Amino acid sequence: MSKKTIEALQILSISLIWVLFIGIAVWIVNLIKESLKLHDAPDASVGISIVAIPVFFILASVLTYVFIGLRKGREEDSEP
């Protein structure tokens, strides 16, 4: 498999991971909205779910950071 294809697949996989994590965040926000509408969830669980959303974003950001960092940290004589 050519280097270009592999790079494209890598970028695709990172994008999919972002899509997944944003999906999870949207889902949790939906749960919170419904919970506020029906007003029967203890505030603690709403609060904890709000904390859960940044967790996913941090994970996606760390992965992206590593991906970009590794590309930038390559020596100049390799592929651009």
Place this chain on the structure above:
Amino acid sequence: MKWGMVIDLQKCTGCGECAAACKRENNVAIVAPKESEMGRTMLWMDMLTIYEGEYPRLRVRQIPRPCMHCDHPPCTKVCPVRATYINEEGIVAQIYPQCIGCRYCMAACPYTVKSFNWYKPEWPPGMAQTTNPDVSVRPAGVVEKCTFCIHRLQIAREQAKIEARDLREKDYQPACAEGCPTGAIVFGDLENRNHQVNQLAHSPRATKLLEDLGTEPKVIYLKEVD
């Protein structure tokens, strides 16, 4: 409006007609004998057997036990998909198409009133035609329980609307109350002073099951006098 039930244990003979009427009315599945022995009998209205004393002064009582329709239901708190919820009139209802069959509500209910469809319900030959068309037949894998015959409430309300009048006490009675031969089961609006339940609920003999758990059940038992 808060629907509730009073069961007078002095009048109750333990005949079990309430249990049978409920099964007929609500299309509750008939379970094979082997399954039943395992504990899979489906009885929305169950007869609790209580043994008191020892032989020769042994006393066996059968007490009807429907769903308590608690005002603070432990079951609705734990349902992950809102397949069981308490409506504004105090009835703890089930939404069969929503239930995913996790059985958390069954584990959480301190009165063990819920039943589960372990298999797809099957009717003996000829009985399928005798099911009640007003009540849905549940598929395998969902939880069900006594609903205070809420379908009868809907029918009664529609009838009252057509006739442009208010709902009367006798318009909406669940199958168990209707079928009880001694009138031990009384049903109505606990907040309506004209309804019998309201008066009986304040009787000095009134008691509730597992009251100390704080579930605030709306099924009130009147203790026996002798």
Place this chain on the structure above:
Amino acid sequence: MEHASATPHPDAALLRPIENPGRTFYYMVGILLVIILYTGFVYIRQLWYGLGVTGMAQPVTWGFYIVNFVFFIGISHAGTLISAILRLSKAEWRRPITRMAEVITAIVLAIGGLHPIIDLGRPDRMMHLFYNGRLQSPLLWDVTSITAYFTASTVYLYIPLIPDIAILRDRGVKPRWLYEFLSWGWQGTERQHKVLDRAMNILMVMVIPIAISVHTIISYIFAMTVQPGWHSTIFGPYFVVGAIFSGIAAILVLMIVFRKVFHLEGYLKQIHFNYLSILLLIMSLIWFYFTFSEYLTGYYGHEPNEMRVFWYKFAGDFAPFFWAMLACNFAIPVAILCNSKTRTIPGILIASLFVIVGMWLERLIIVVPSLANPRLPYPTGIYIPSHTEWMLFLGGLSVFILGYMIFARFFPVISIWEIEEGRHESTRLVTERIRSYMPDMEPSTGQE
């Protein structure tokens, strides 16, 4: 499979399972696949007929599936928690252990996370959890936290794996495209190392609270009901302790197995087993402390429903399981591990296996007795698991073993670059660290 680059590597033993898997590997995979396929068939049968094919009934409406759910998720604490805590505390002896631990977590979480779905009466309606989930329900909290933990631990497994993938890529191991794809252009430059270090530092701190929250929330499934034997405030910490306990036992068993099968005696030395087994001993004592506390409180209060469940466990139908659990989790491990003469590798293996069985029994003892003893005067429930439930248990274990074997076939089970780093850096780092805590000498000239 072809042989890869013939250049010898100082850590050839770690590369051999990938480059020369050998025939036994394929036989084992074959056997496991047969078991798993049969399990799949059994599960499809359950989907077709309904949950009636299990042994569950009223009042015991939760059985093996929930027991195994808690059990598998409990073992997941092995990985991330041990590897994260050892990395954070800069314990140099962690280097051969971290990868194995992290893999356990990833695989076992996937299996454990599937168990509630197996337990559902209507798994086809699973999406209801996502469309209309209710945040008030501990089950939903569970879905959220297990998702968070699974993603975090997979990322935490993957990022330190990158340099090893690059080693395999550079040695030309097939399939080349896979290692190219996954290695993200790693070359081992200093800048890249910095990036990796920073990422690992963030992750290892983040993963610990997530891991603790997962098992605490699982305990809340039971503790948030009012049922006797479940409604206890100690459940959160109790479950976390139990999870770490069973997790350490699982890692020990895996280490011993891999050491034998892959000839890793050069990497997994007596000291690793010594330290981990002392940790296991400590966890056994802590577990016993929590268990004792839980039951003494219940007994002293003497609340009638609690006492029914208590006697059911101590002297009733569940007594054999209860006392077996105490033997497996406390008596036997403490006896074997307290004495350095018996704290040998075979001894540790026996102790760990007993702990794994004992912790499974503990989950059983938590789930079933409270359900079997309803508050209202019903006869005590009887739960006899059916063939379906046993097979799904065996299938779950087989999926775990197969998953691990496939991982070990493509990736090194001990972190090669961290061992290398250890060879170069450990002595210097540890010497510096120890120097920094040595007390200062009196200055001879009286000046600072």
